[in-house]
Amino acid sequence: xxxxxxxxxxxxAQRPHVVIAxxxxxxxQAAKALAKVDVDITLVxxxxxxxxxxxxxQVATAALSPADVAWPIRAIxxxxxxxxxxxxxxxAVDARARRVHTSxxxxxxxxxxxxxxxxxxxxxxxxxxxxxxxxxxIADATEIRRRFLLAFERAEVVDDxxxxxxxxTFVIVGGGATGVEMAGAIAEVARRTLQHDFRxxxxxxxxxxxxxxxxxxxxxxxxxxxxxxTRSLRDMGVEIALGRAVTGCxxxxxxxxxxxxxxxxxxxxxxxxxxxxxxWIGAEPDRAGRIKVNADLxxxxxxxxxxxxxTACVAGGDGRPVPGIAPAxxxxxxxxxxxxxxxxxxxxxxxxxxxxxxxxxxxxxRKSAVVKLGAxxxxxxxxxxxxxxxxxxxxxxxxxxxxxALNWLWSYMTxxxxxxxxxxxxxx
Amino acid sequence: xxxxxxxxxxxxAQRPHVVIAxxxxxxxQAAKALAKVDVDITLVxxxxxxxxxxxxxQVATAALSPADVAWPIRAIxxxxxxxxxxxxxxxAVDARARRVHTSxxxxxxxxxxxxxxxxxxxxxxxxxxxxxxxxxxIADATEIRRRFLLAFERAEVVDDxxxxxxxxTFVIVGGGATGVEMAGAIAEVARRTLQHDFRxxxxxxxxxxxxxxxxxxxxxxxxxxxxxxTRSLRDMGVEIALGRAVTGCxxxxxxxxxxxxxxxxxxxxxxxxxxxxxxWIGAEPDRAGRIKVNADLxxxxxxxxxxxxxTACVAGGDGRPVPGIAPAxxxxxxxxxxxxxxxxxxxxxxxxxxxxxxxxxxxxxRKSAVVKLGAxxxxxxxxxxxxxxxxxxxxxxxxxxxxxALNWLWSYMTxxxxxxxxxxxxxx
Numbered sequence: 001x002x003x004x005x006x007x008x009x010x011x012x013a014q015r016p017h018v019v020i021a022x023x024x025x026x027x028x029q030a031a032k033a034l035a036k037v038d039v040d041i042t043l044v045x046x047x048x049x050x051x052x053x054x055x056x057x058q059v060a061t062a063a064l065s066p067a068d069v070a071w072p073i074r075a076i077x078x079x080x081x082x083x084x085x086x087x088x089x090x091x092a093v094d095a096r097a098r099r100v101h102t103s104x105x106x107x108x109x110x111x112x113x114x115x116x117x118x119x120x121x122x123x124x125x126x127x128x129x130x131x132x133x134x135x136x137x138i139a140d141a142t143e144i145r146r147r148f149l150l151a152f153e154r155a156e157v158v159d160d161x162x163x164x165x166x167x168x169t170f171v172i173v174g175g176g177a178t179g180v181e182m183a184g185a186i187a188e189v190a191r192r193t194l195q196h197d198f199r200x201x202x203x204x205x206x207x208x209x210x211x212x213x214x215x216x217x218x219x220x221x222x223x224x225x226x227x228x229x230t231r232s233l234r235d236m237g238v239e240i241a242l243g244r245a246v247t248g249c250x251x252x253x254x255x256x257x258x259x260x261x262x263x264x265x266x267x268x269x270x271x272x273x274x275x276x277x278x279x280w281i282g283a284e285p286d287r288a289g290r291i292k293v294n295a296d297l298x299x300x301x302x303x304x305x306x307x308x309x310x311t312a313c314v315a316g317g318d319g320r321p322v323p324g325i326a327p328a329x330x331x332x333x334x335x336x337x338x339x340x341x342x343x344x345x346x347x348x349x350x351x352x353x354x355x356x357x358x359x360x361x362x363x364x365x366r367k368s369a370v371v372k373l374g375a376x377x378x379x380x381x382x383x384x385x386x387x388x389x390x391x392x393x394x395x396x397x398x399x400x401x402x403x404x405a406l407n408w409l410w411s412y413m414t415x416x417x418x419x420x421x422x423x424x425x426x427x428x
Numbered sequence: 429x430x431x432x433x434x435x436x437x438x439x440x441a442q443r444p445h446v447v448i449a450x451x452x453x454x455x456x457q458a459a460k461a462l463a464k465v466d467v468d469i470t471l472v473x474x475x476x477x478x479x480x481x482x483x484x485x486q487v488a489t490a491a492l493s494p495a496d497v498a499w500p501i502r503a504i505x506x507x508x509x510x511x512x513x514x515x516x517x518x519x520a521v522d523a524r525a526r527r528v529h530t531s532x533x534x535x536x537x538x539x540x541x542x543x544x545x546x547x548x549x550x551x552x553x554x555x556x557x558x559x560x561x562x563x564x565x566i567a568d569a570t571e572i573r574r575r576f577l578l579a580f581e582r583a584e585v586v587d588d589x590x591x592x593x594x595x596x597t598f599v600i601v602g603g604g605a606t607g608v609e610m611a612g613a614i615a616e617v618a619r620r621t622l623q624h625d626f627r628x629x630x631x632x633x634x635x636x637x638x639x640x641x642x643x644x645x646x647x648x649x650x651x652x653x654x655x656x657x658t659r660s661l662r663d664m665g666v667e668i669a670l671g672r673a674v675t676g677c678x679x680x681x682x683x684x685x686x687x688x689x690x691x692x693x694x695x696x697x698x699x700x701x702x703x704x705x706x707x708w709i710g711a712e713p714d715r716a717g718r719i720k721v722n723a724d725l726x727x728x729x730x731x732x733x734x735x736x737x738x739t740a741c742v743a744g745g746d747g748r749p750v751p752g753i754a755p756a757x758x759x760x761x762x763x764x765x766x767x768x769x770x771x772x773x774x775x776x777x778x779x780x781x782x783x784x785x786x787x788x789x790x791x792x793x794r795k796s797a798v799v800k801l802g803a804x805x806x807x808x809x810x811x812x813x814x815x816x817x818x819x820x821x822x823x824x825x826x827x828x829x830x831x832x833a834l835n836w837l838w839s840y841m842t843x844x845x846x847x848x849x850x851x852x853x854x855x856x
Contacts, residue, residue, distance in 0.1 A: 048848070066493065067493045078624045078625050084627040087578075087581040087585075150476075153476060156512075157515075194502075197502040197506050200512070420477070420495075
């Protein structure tokens with residue numbers, strides 16, 4: 001079996017072999033940027049699809065279908081002949097032997113790019129995970145959608161007032177962009193989409209609580225935009241608890257210091273931890289588990305290994321750490337492709353990686369968003385239009401843009417949501 | 429707890445209470461047809477959505493998303509004030525006390541309609557189920573999609589020739605409309621959609637086998653249409669094995685009398701068995717588990733209980749049994765609503781149920797279908813256009829029609845499939 005495996009990656013040994021682990025924004029960009037370079041690329045991902053994570057919250061709140069925000073990796077790269085795509089999970093890396101061990105196949109590499117992203121972090125309380133799912137993959141989004149919609153169904157049949165209140169309470173932990181967007185979307189579904197659908201409960205009476213440990217929402221945004229988002233959410237009936245840390249999560253709700261919220265549905269949007277790439281190669285991680293890379297995004301002591309996106313810790317041009325957002329990952333992906341191209345073509349290395357911050361965006365329901373674009377700050381409906389245009393533009397694939405635009409238009413006009421399916425297994 | 433439950437259904441005791449079990453084509457039609465009758469209706473379904481089963485095979489083959497063929501039951505009936513919807517599973521019926529026990533709530537009824545449908549039958553070989561999933565619910569379709577797409581991913585990385593052949597062999601058991609449609613769709617995905625997506629395998633070399641125990645495909649269609657479907661599928665590279673019964677199913681493939689097909693993906697489209705409604709009330713079932721109902725669709729000896737759709741066995745006007753298809757279920761649903769309305773309003777009972785067969789339709793890939801409409805028989809592209817128009821027309825909800833039409837147009841023009849997601853859990 002090992003012999004057979006060897007043949008797989010030795011067949012094209014004449015050209016440098018670039019293995020990219022992860023087909024998120026960074027990995028995909030790296031693969032595309034190497035299209036015209038004389039290398040063979042293997043792109044490995046545990047899923048068969050690239051997921052447009054910024055819109056996952058729309059899947060979680062039943063506005064979009066999974067297929068609207070995800071696209072088969074193979075289909076994206078179909079025409080690029082120097083890349084093959086392998087659906088497999090990276091298990092280990094032998095940096096000395098330059099080999100990646102995956103769940104399906106072993107891969108020898110000349111260059112290795114870690115673009116393996118991050119997952120949610122419960123700050124040492126992994127036992128909270130079953131009660132407060134986070135939002136990183138399609139499966140997370142459909143699970144949150146299931147819990148969210150099922151809570152209303154259960155509330156409709158339950159006779160106990162306390163149980164009904166608990167079922168109609170939704171807690172979002174974390175006041176960053178994801179938390180703000182989730183809270184706004186949930187408020188809209190409860191107050192508008194479902195308002196005529198039930199006979200015994202009134203979904204408009206739902207309690208929606210957004211908890212943030214820091215002093216304000218959207219900490220990476222300018223204060224006026226955060227204030228605007230706070231006011232908008234409160235106008236939509238979202239309770240905002242600032243400066244409150246969650247001290248416990250269980251099947252019945254969450255505990256804060258000194259108080260308690262009974263809630264059947266809790267969503268975790270508070271903090272991430274990097275993939276275990278640092279562990280695989282024995283590199284030094286920062287507190288968030290990211291590999292502290294050199295200025296050219298190589299791993300210290302391993303010039304043939306790169307880390308990008310949420311897996312990398314690097315200072316931007318201004319000395320501040322590069323944020324864990326899609327544009328940063330894409331810029332890093334494009335940069336390492338340049339570094340590899342320079343080496344393969346024996347040209348001088350490009351200057352150190354410099355991050356260009358394009359802006360910050362967060363939407364608050366169907367008629368409002370906050371946008372920071374350089375010195376420009378936009379709020380309200382104009383912000384929402386801008387936000388929609390940007391997201392539709394960046395969605396991969398003509399069809400997705402089209403269907404997403406159509407769904408949004410439909411949702412906007414009718415308050416209806418197209419993907420209100422409680423999945424899969426029938427209720428017990 | 430029981431006391432609390434009682435209050436639930438006694439609150440409106442002044443009006444007759446109709447409980448409808450199942451929100452498929454029959455149950456939904458019955459609920460709608462009772463909109464203007466002075467009754468209270470409770471519609472119970474194990475899922476929160478009505479599923480448009482005739483298009484499920486398009487979800488299984490990644491052409492449509494689940495939300496394109498399913499619609500929240502509550503949303504469909506939102507404006508009908510005399511119906512409430514309960515998401516629960518029927519567990520038992522106490523016909524003497526006129527009570528339905530569900531997983532969520534107990535319901536007293538004055539009239540009870542069984543519209544609980546059918547599930548696939550393995551003819552006494554339930555141990556085959558894990559190896560040959562059938563296609564009744566959304567979850568079945570996404571599971572088949574997962575297996576189908578994963579087979580190509582696995583084939584791309586495997587080194588053993590036999591294993592690769594096994595992974596690229598797809599067997600469909602059952603040559604009725606569902607089997608024919610699945611075989612055609614799978615052939616199209618393998619031969620066209622995926623043709624440029626892989627580097628080591630050629631999906632066009634896939635082997636697709638349609639097995640039918642009877643002497644020909646589409647037994648309920650006129651012979652010339654069945655012949656046309658057979659020729660069309662063979663032209664698309666589908667092997668058709670007629671008069672061959674499956675004698676075994678396991679993880680490696682299927683056994684026929686005296687031969688064997690190694691296949692990683694087997695799909696079951698061969699026969700159904702009714703829901704256990706007959707068992708719940710101790711009624712006499714026919715061989716397929718259906719309740720043998722009277723000419724007014726009541727259960728013998730229980731004039732307040734009706735059975736419709738796949739759960740009922742009744743002779744049509746011509747003496748032949750009413751087929752288990754959507755139009756039949758809808759006609760029965762509308763009929764029992766009339767019977768109940770007549771009783772509530774003290775009017776004479778309507779004449780016995782008479783079934784009007786509208787026609788038969790089956791599509792064969794993206795450019796062909798067979799249609800029987802009264803004396804009219806249509807094949808080929810014209811048939812496909814007709815088939816598309818009919819299905820889009822009957823899809824519930826403006827949005828679904830729109831999105832489905834758009835997806836079909838897109839698939840037709842590009843051979844691409846919009847929902848090529850291998851779900852949920854990452855591969856091991």
